Amino acid sequence: MHIGVPNETTRAERRVATSPQVIAALIAEGADVSVESGAGTAAGFTDEVLAGAGAEIVASLTDTTPLDILLRVTPPDDDALKLIRDGGAVIGLLAPAANAERYLAQSHIAAVALESLPRSTLAQSMDALSSQATAAGYAAVLLGASSMPKFMPMMVTAAGTVPPAQVLVLGVGVAGLMAIATAKRLGAVVYAYDIRPETKEQVESLGGRFVDAPTQEMDEGGYARAVDDETAAKQREILSDIVASSDLVITTAQVPGRAAPRLIDRADVERMEPGTVIVDMAAASGGNVEGSVPGEVVEIGGVKVFGPDDLASTVAADSSRMLARNLLELVKRMTVDGELLIDPDDPVVGPALVKRETPDE
Amino acid sequence: MHIGVPNETTRAERRVATSPQVIAALIAEGADVSVESGAGTAAGFTDEVLAGAGAEIVASLTDTTPLDILLRVTPPDDDALKLIRDGGAVIGLLAPAANAERYLAQSHIAAVALESLPRSTLAQSMDALSSQATAAGYAAVLLGASSMPKFMPMMVTAAGTVPPAQVLVLGVGVAGLMAIATAKRLGAVVYAYDIRPETKEQVESLGGRFVDAPTQEMDEGGYARAVDDETAAKQREILSDIVASSDLVITTAQVPGRAAPRLIDRADVERMEPGTVIVDMAAASGGNVEGSVPGEVVEIGGVKVFGPDDLASTVAADSSRMLARNLLELVKRMTVDGELLIDPDDPVVGPALVKRETPDE
Amino acid sequence: MTELSYLAAGVLFILGLKGLTSPASAKKGNRLAALGMLLAVIVVVVDLVLDDSSMAWFVVIGGVVVGTVAGGLLALRVQMTDMPQLVAAFNGFGGGASALVAAASIVAVGAAAPTETAITTALSLTIGTITLTGSFVAFGKLQGILPGRPIAPPGGTATNAILAGVGTVAAVIAVITGDAIYYWVAAAMWGIVGVTGVFPIGGADMPVVISLLNSLSGIAAAMAGFVISNHGLIVGGALVGAAGLILTIEMSVAMNRSIANILFSGFGGGPAAEDIGTKPVKRATADDAAIALAYADTVMIVPGYGLAVAQAQHAVRDLAAALEARDVKVHYAIHPVAGRMPGHMNVLLAEADIDYELLLDLDHANPQLPHTDVVLIVGANDVVNPSARTDPTSPIYGMPILNVDEAKTVIVVKRSLSPGFAGIDNPLFYEEGTMMYFADAKAALEDTLTAVERL
Amino acid sequence: MTELSYLAAGVLFILGLKGLTSPASAKKGNRLAALGMLLAVIVVVVDLVLDDSSMAWFVVIGGVVVGTVAGGLLALRVQMTDMPQLVAAFNGFGGGASALVAAASIVAVGAAAPTETAITTALSLTIGTITLTGSFVAFGKLQGILPGRPIAPPGGTATNAILAGVGTVAAVIAVITGDAIYYWVAAAMWGIVGVTGVFPIGGADMPVVISLLNSLSGIAAAMAGFVISNHGLIVGGALVGAAGLILTIEMSVAMNRSIANILFSGFGGGPAAEDIGTKPVKRATADDAAIALAYADTVMIVPGYGLAVAQAQHAVRDLAAALEARDVKVHYAIHPVAGRMPGHMNVLLAEADIDYELLLDLDHANPQLPHTDVVLIVGANDVVNPSARTDPTSPIYGMPILNVDEAKTVIVVKRSLSPGFAGIDNPLFYEEGTMMYFADAKAALEDTLTAVERL
Amino acid sequence: MSDAFISGIVVFVLSSFVGFEIIRRVPPTLHTPLMSGANAISGVTIVGALIAAATGSGAVAAVLGFLAVVFATINVIGGFLVTDRMLEMFKKVPGRKS
Amino acid sequence: MSDAFISGIVVFVLSSFVGFEIIRRVPPTLHTPLMSGANAISGVTIVGALIAAATGSGAVAAVLGFLAVVFATINVIGGFLVTDRMLEMFKKVPGRKS
Ligand SMILES: NC(=O)c1ccc[n+]([C@@H]2O[C@H](COP(=O)([O-])OP(=O)(O)OC[C@H]3O[C@@H](n4cnc5c(N)ncnc54)[C@H](OP(=O)(O)O)[C@@H]3O)[C@@H](O)[C@H]2O)c1
């Protein structure tokens, strides 16, 4: 079985879809692994290190025999899909919502989107959304803390008492929890809010304080539903005050398949003190904060609003390692005796296959 | 009494020599305070806020009457000193070693250098070196952590176990201690080393581990002496190994009045893994790390070496507040019934006055 | 001399009983008490020999031989799990012996006894008899000869009250008239109360009942001491009477019940013993956990989401420190998906400053578990669910879990039998080697620490 | 009835003494014991009246009146600080009374007494006398009438051994011959031993000596009970004898000394009581700290560099939690330069997850301190040094400090009297309201927690 | 009431106190061994049984005495032995915290 | 030895056990009140003193008896009163941890 890993590094993307440990594991499973030269450099995996782990380093994947599996961090273009043999597969964060048609057009291959894996206990070792959200949540706090002109922790010093920073985390999924934990570690007072009521316990389990705004049961998939206008208005009212008194706000709220909910208006931002910071982790999918721009930082009334699109990439070594582990587990599940075998009825792999929507959905 | 605060903001300098609280306190003491417009903006103190605290906002200090006291974050140029009345004073971080002659040339004023205050228990509330080192130590860790491609804390996750980062702090003065504390908070395993043996207990009091390399008693002033070549060589040998296995190295070693000691050679840096980071906080005074450049980041064999010159400025709001408090306490000590009164025999103020070196020194 | 020897025996009983209250000295305590008994027997035998009245040697020797063989065989042959019912049986014999001593005195002295002796004779007889019959019913229930479930007599509590009333009146008449027949009536009535009183009590509550009967057998012995004017019997009997009563109270407190509730709930007076779940689990208290942990060589702590909810990170650290001070090796097994976010457990344990080197991930923990004495699971559930290994129909089948069931003993701290995140039942909780400690994790760990420090 | 009434009095003594072992029940315990005493006195008086022999009424009534007035006035007038010596004096009277009972019996019965009575009479007499003289020497030392410092008799221990030997021989002869004069000789010798034995013991050790003498007075009373065949005296006396002995051992353990060391160190046998520093300080144990803290309404904890060195942040949190559970309000006063770096204390307290709202900086803490019951200083020194306020020659004169000396009680936890960073002595340690608890901060806080939980 | 009886009562009350005081918070794992050990001690009635058996006259008394001795001996011998066996589980003596 | 004497010994031993067992780890702040209370109890010798005073014949016996009563009464009355005063400091009854 031949597995290929391309070089995807750009300004915003420093991750790679493999790691030295995973290359070694794949080879132990009987696969050949080809990696494009420089693919891992930005993540700290030099060509030598990857070759040392057993990978064949190639200038371009086009130089090598057809691939059984192409591993990707980001959605590939159509040329990249041509590298794959008939009956082979591309696996990665494929952004299926936007790209499904393109993949389906290449009917000789199967596209397995990590985003569509079930969020079940069983599938957790392949759950790249979780692993990358972990990295992003951590990185968001570091970004916020280094962009703030104040300390996170409280300090009683001979030059006066510095009060602790107040951090607000909106949306308590994986990234939100990680953000709470990291801000708490740095000594901030952390408030958090999510529409799902069970997150209250989770927030408190990390030492955070839950903001007492209306919540709402989740749907069967375990995801939050879009909320009605009235609830949303009430939410915004309560949140507006707590936003105004925060030094750092991190927003992570998402509703799968829909635009991210707007949680903070421009007026709310303008109520914040100059020098405070907002990190809108949902900027790319519409933004939780009015005025946030994906990949940029804008200043609104002295408040820095970040819309970062590369958070997981800022800890590229570890986020790549985790992503690679997710891919390894999925590849293992999709192979039988060293041969790729895609079972559309598998409870884990099945939902991740990019398929034409069936009428009843 | 008329006190003036100039706008010193540049790329590297975002601090200001006052704060709203301190302006109010000075006015309560009977002083008038003039602040140049925009002086506090980068620290999050807008003109409105400072005016609200009672300051007169002026376009330039040249527009206002002669000053009794000029407060400075950085050494002033000769023109700035002309703003001060006869018998007045400039107080701030004046870099007396480099600038003493310039100040002495302006014989109509007294120059009080915060750097030269005694490091005694009594003088701690005025000790700007401590307060700014506190800010710098904290900022150095945030800089290092956000520049590293890996997590600081350990994490056991479904996508593999991430080991904790290993952080090494060289030089355990105020900045070093703060760096240890901050890295520890973020979950790293922290090693530290200082030439002064009593720092071992201090390192351990923060949960750090002391590196077992030779140490040496301090001089009467409580500062480390320059070490002899042999000790230095032995030190470097032991440190080289621990440097090689570290993910983040923060160096803070200084010897007052001398160039900073060289603790890490280029060869040591090259032994480090690609993707690791060094923050040389002593870069401006000669550097603890061979190859570090003040105010820049250089890459040596995949290792990022920072020589930051603006660390305290990255938390400009709090570092300005602390500096302003230090200045307030010093101004209070130097005034009697609302009038400036410089007592060269005062055990705190005396040593801070820039004087011509007496022969016995 | 005789009297002082009995006093010495009494002192040995006291020291022995004291020893039995702490694990470190229990064995020695039991032996001291046995020594005291030997002394008492030697004294009485010497005394009888010196007396050289027409001593009925064959009766004495025959009785001792029969008793020794029977008691010895029973004690040495019985399986560990059958010990409680054996204790019940022995207790019944003890009560019976006291009743027989009283009976012999009635036959020998009859109406000639002074009132005070008559009173103690009646007490020894009736209390001894109720101990005898009650203990054997308890034995039968535990041994499975009699049905374990509560069975109330026809008429319920009223029947028992009438029997007891008749027995008491008969005893009073016996004391006044000295007529032996009334003694026998009293004994018979109270003997029946022993049966009808214990029958309605469920098997799970038997230990408390046995302890109470044990206290009664002590009192019966003390009363027999009054009958034959012997301080040795009075000291030993009163000691056991009082100690047994306190122990009974302690045991019911440990079960969170009152004694009255235990004795009379079979009559419909209180809740059933098993209130959580339908399958039986072995419940543990802080003291059980403390003993298991403190006497282990190796302990593995498995934290889960419940540790985070309870914010028990500091408590777990304190407990581990106390165990380490006792030379117990403590590690932590961190499952990759424990908690509700990646690294959730690491955040908490780092806050409590627990050394990274003590944290084992799945791959390192699992090989250790078969060599681990005690696994302490703190608010974890799904990550230790063996159905992931054994039950192909389980939604988590195939997920790697911590194989805690390979360790010798497993203690699970959680608040109830409710499921974890995955919403499925956990067969681990019902396994032989598993003890369930139902409590909030923080409170449980703190209480266990206190208990460890008391050991 | 008489005997059973004495038994009832004995039971009240037992319950009373038990009550006295815990702060919550001590007051009730004392009153129960007093009730027992009242009962015993009523019984004996009724008995004597019923006996209506030629009772010497005026002697009895006169004695009781004199004793009541004297004892009552002394007890009610004495100042708190003088109570220990008063207890010593009372104890002396008790021992004297037992000796006098024995003496009266010697005078009345003389050589006619059976050996066993003679033995107990001799014991009651000699033990009573040594209690009498020893207690009054202790009283004199504490009251300042006699010199507090240790003074050995000429000849040291040998002298005492000879006196005791002569006294013992005389007592043996007295028992054998029944000749009263030997009794008096024995009493005189042992009376002198009481004086020469207590004189060499330093004032600081007096409480232990008084406790031992208290135990002896109990034994004397029990012996007197044998003399007059009274179980009430035997029960009460033996109870106090045993309890007093255990208490004496506990007290010497709390002082980290052995009883022998305390009794004989004045003869050059052991180290002096004060081994740290030259100025005297009031030392405290975990139990003292626990009582002070647990019964306070408001506690202020002042952490310093020593807390960091000992890594006691978790321990301090646990102790505070236990206090809060007892409705004690706990805050933390953080001095700006506590520790060795700015914010040092914050790092530690945040790690232990102590609520930011409980942390008071200098400006907020100082106004609270005069209303604070107990200040617990954990490894801080310079930041609470009052010479910054009071001594213009001090190198830290003028530095703002935490004015902990304004609180009612101050407990300082550190390992020794050595100075802090500034290298200067701290007058706080020698102040009246300050207790020094010398120990590593972590161990001290953990022990105090254990002690609080035991209260 | 005879003196012997009264001193019996005193002894009874005092022994009861000792029994009450001795049993402090006992760890539940020790409940069964402690109960078993106490039960064996209550077999002290063997002293009475021996006296009854040795001094009783007549067939009835002999039978009663014999049975009393058998019962009491079973209680004593069996009781101490079974307790000893139960206590096997506490072999390791723990190191104390320093 | 007389029976009364022997039962006295039994009572003495048992009472001593009760005394030993009752005193557990007592907080040092209670040492003085406990000592003082125990001391007052040892004043039970007042019973003997009263008997001696009431039944003694002759001047010597009267004086001895009188003194014994005075001493014992001081011990009893003073002892209980002073203990009560010392215990004033434990007025607040602490809330227990739930
Ligand atoms: N780690 C991740 O990234 C992540 C993310 C999302 C979901 N998950 C899922 O979460 C689960 C994690 O497994 P787990 O074993 O850690 O947790 P779990 O299976 O959810 O079980 C936690 C247990 O803790 C108990 N508990 C809750 N509060 C408690 C308290 N205060 N004191 C004592 N016990 C308490 C609960 O039982 P009682 O109610 O009876 O007390 C519960 O059964 C897995 O199914 C995993 O897939 C993990």
Ligand SMILES: NC(=O)c1ccc[n+]([C@@H]2O[C@H](COP(=O)([O-])OP(=O)(O)OC[C@H]3O[C@@H](n4cnc5c(N)ncnc54)[C@H](OP(=O)(O)O)[C@@H]3O)[C@@H](O)[C@H]2O)c1
């Ligand atoms: N905060 C800052 O930025 C900074 C920086 C540099 C210097 N300083 C100076 O440091 C001092 C700080 O005051 P402070 O009151 O916090 O500390 P301190 O005056 O230095 O006193 C600390 C005390 O802690 C005790 N100690 C040490 N280890 C201990 C242990 N394991 N257990 C119990 N006690 C222990 C020591 O007494 P024993 O040896 O008897 O135990 C010592 O007296 C000031 O003088 C300040 O000026 C502060």
Ligand SMILES: NC(=O)c1ccc[n+]([C@@H]2O[C@H](COP(=O)([O-])OP(=O)(O)OC[C@H]3O[C@@H](n4cnc5c(N)ncnc54)[C@H](O)[C@@H]3O)[C@@H](O)[C@H]2O)c1
């Ligand atoms: N089974 C597993 O082991 C497993 C693994 C990973 C995640 N999950 C679960 O999947 C779920 C989604 O996790 P995710 O991080 O991918 O979430 P996500 O990125 O889709 O959304 C982030 C959070 O935003 C919240 N949100 C949506 N609308 C909101 C609004 N209007 N206001 C406030 N908050 C709003 C959501 O509730 C969610 O918690 C979580 O419940 C998580 O626990 C389960």
Ligand SMILES: NC(=O)c1ccc[n+]([C@@H]2O[C@H](COP(=O)([O-])OP(=O)(O)OC[C@H]3O[C@@H](n4cnc5c(N)ncnc54)[C@H](O)[C@@H]3O)[C@@H](O)[C@H]2O)c1
């Ligand atoms: N009295 C007070 O309250 C007070 C206040 C602040 C600081 N201080 C003391 O002043 C001293 C200096 O503090 P600072 O932060 O300004 O120090 P600094 O910035 O001058 O130096 C930093 C550290 O580098 C170390 N160093 C020098 N040469 C070294 C070498 N070759 N190898 C390793 N380490 C080397 C020094 O020992 C020092 O700890 C410290 O002792 C500090 O505690 C005292």
